[in-house]
Amino acid sequence: MKKTNELYAGKAKTVYATDDQDRLIMYFRNDTSAFDGEKVEKLDRKGMVNNYFNAFIMQKLQAAGVPTHFETTLSDQESVVKRLEMIPVECVMRNIASGSIVRRLGVQDGMELKPPTFEFFLKNDALHDPMVNDYHIESFKWATRDEVARMKELTFKVNDILKQLFLDAGMLLVDFKLEFGRFQGEIYLGDEFSPDGCRLWDAQTRKKLDKDRFRQGLGGVVEAYEEVAQRLGVRLPA
Ligand code: TMP
Ligand code: ASP
Numbered sequence: 001m002k003k004t005n006e007l008y009a010g011k012a013k014t015v016y017a018t019d020d021q022d023r024l025i026m027y028f029r030n031d032t033s034a035f036d037g038e039k040v041e042k043l044d045r046k047g048m049v050n051n052y053f054n055a056f057i058m059q060k061l062q063a064a065g066v067p068t069h070f071e072t073t074l075s076d077q078e079s080v081v082k083r084l085e086m087i088p089v090e091c092v093m094r095n096i097a098s099g100s101i102v103r104r105l106g107v108q109d110g111m112e113l114k115p116p117t118f119e120f121f122l123k124n125d126a127l128h129d130p131m132v133n134d135y136h137i138e139s140f141k142w143a144t145r146d147e148v149a150r151m152k153e154l155t156f157k158v159n160d161i162l163k164q165l166f167l168d169a170g171m172l173l174v175d176f177k178l179e180f181g182r183f184q185g186e187i188y189l190g191d192e193f194s195p196d197g198c199r200l201w202d203a204q205t206r207k208k209l210d211k212d213r214f215r216q217g218l219g220g221v222v223e224a225y226e227e228v229a230q231r232l233g234v235r236l237p238a
Pocket of ligand 1: 100
């Protein structure tokens, strides 16, 4: 498969078309962004760590019956994926309150959410990703009612699989964000799963092991991502 033209440059990844119209190449850059792109830095090794981390998680999800766009890694910072028609919403699942829900609802950071809670956000940096609900998604035709139901079902399934996977490695999956798209009439998980798009805390000490280290200027960002990878058994080049 050959890379052709650049299709889209996001905040952390660049997406290329290929000579196969159903396949794309995702290039994981070292760029790290927060606050809708207001804070951006290049962090050595981050692209590589996230590429291999994402591949590991996507394969676990696939094996557990979640359809994902992931096909194979191509190099340290590139993976081949199915070309989805993306749905412009972010699906957020929270097991523990942290981040925006704490600010919005004035609840205690670290509070366990039973049952876990689910939120939709519109993917739109200029509007700062506003929260939307099922009715908005249907009325504005971002997705159908069935697709909304399927995205929720898959997000809960991903939570069941990953919560346990991280717990077995001594980590709490606090929350995470997923994006879905359409491929041949079915809903597939797209984008990426990495410490850039979730919160992970050490189960004992609650030390932050995710992008909050970057957002909050705590340092040791890529070191934390590598620790997560190592605990899960993700193989990384030295
Ligand atoms: P939040 O607490 O800022 O709403 O974020 C919830 C989770 O979703 C957190 O793990 C970070 C992730 N997330 C993204 O990856 N990208 C985004 O644009 C947003 C808003 C959240
Ligand atoms: N990914 C978003 C950004 O870059 C939001 C975040 O993760 O904080 O700005």
